Amino acid sequence: MSASSAIPLGRVTLVGAGPGDPELLTLKAVKAIQSASVILVDDLVGDGVLAHARPDARITYVGKRGGCKSTPQATIEQLMLDAAHAGENVVRLKGGDPFIFGRGGEEVESLRRAGIEPVVVNGVTAGLAAMTGLGAPLTHRDRAHGVVFVTGHPQKDGPGLNWARLGESARDLHLTLVIYMGISSAARIQAGLLSALPPDTPVAVIERASLPSQRQCITTLGGLVDQLSATGLGSPAVMVVGDVVRGVRAALQQAATLAA
Template identity: 60%
Template sequence: MLQAEKSAKVPRCTLVGAGPGAADLLTLRAIRAIRAATVLLVDDLVSDEVLRWARKSARIVHVGKRGGCRSTPQEFIERLMIDEARKGERVVRLKGGDPFVFGRGGEEAEHLREAGIEVEVVNGITSGLAAATALGAPLTHRDHAHGVIFVTGHPRQGADALDWDQLGRTAAQGFTLVIYMGVAQAASIEAALLRTLPEGTPLAIVQHASQPQQRHAVATLGALRRTLEQERLGSPAVIVVGEVMRGLLALRDAPRREHAA
């Protein structure tokens, strides 16, 4: 009894992956955590459909975090989580995708634990996986891709630049590149990857993966920037580069070949 009472007083925070946006892609564990929360700190990319699982009495704090837009300072978010958890609130940090895949969940977990807050992490479907699946394409394939590399196109300010030459050489050996937050840097990414990959390397760009407003385009590496402009695709979007997209590229080009014939 004493141990249970002591455990109940330990401040806790749950980092929950809300997935790519569609509420029916939430895990059961995520739904349980959202339902139990008395305070939810919610990222911009979490859809209203997901928030319908929250209790009516829950306090919902929107803490926008989106590239290219004004964002809530990370220090403020972490301080709020710590303060509310210490007050005894059931705190949930609700993030798009997965907390530990480009969601800064690792940083938040470290700071929470340093403050004496117990941390639970609930995984969500990351947008890179959802983007490929939304098009009916795999990320790995025994004949085309032996592995997959998740990479950000928007590294932290002051961090070393990514070695796109090495990434391109690795992709050429049979790996799929899944590029998050790469739209703003698409021109430089295209130029860098073309140093080690053929311009005909297939790719797909998926915006708002899994959501009703999803849009996408299939193209080649040499036409990445041009396709983004022509199709007016923007953030949030994922760029998937590799031979696993070859089938989609063939489907795109089939009507053109038939018309030419």
């Protein structure tokens, strides 16, 4: 093929689809989805999000979800590269935000090594949407001076987090802990945090945040594992640990009073 007939390099955009509710998409995300000829979709992206795709877009599901069969990360990166080299306008559609436990950093690095500079469109992350939906913040001037986003699903064969140390930091610095992918490790997380935090520390667990199927429980650190067993809450879910969860109780109580 001559230089004049070479296929121009396509574009790649990493788009945060948010926690599931399509109304939480940013305008920039909608425009990117509407213009894409190829869309590589994560498992947790809500169906309503894809309603913005053009009819002729080629949609490929490349689910990445703990405990489920997943497309290898190397395969996803190669699919992006192949489509871009074919001149396609590629959108890598990821649940939540690409740069918060979405492997967006790995994908950006892979694309750059191949000479492609991607665009990244942020999305609402599930930890924020979950608490907002319950009427409470993640930070509060009187209750939490900061927030830490952590994963409860360590890298395979990795050391994992030191939950006791993290609990000490949350206690000493008045931090909210937002734990993604932690349901399967709840017992280990609970035991580690209890070495630094009191058993009555409030905890919220929110499953499928922002979706009509959302479920949640408000409990304590000491009762966390028992409550998960009793309610049957499972992945995908986030756990929020800290005094800001008291705001959830207040919001629920107020709502009950108004409804009475």
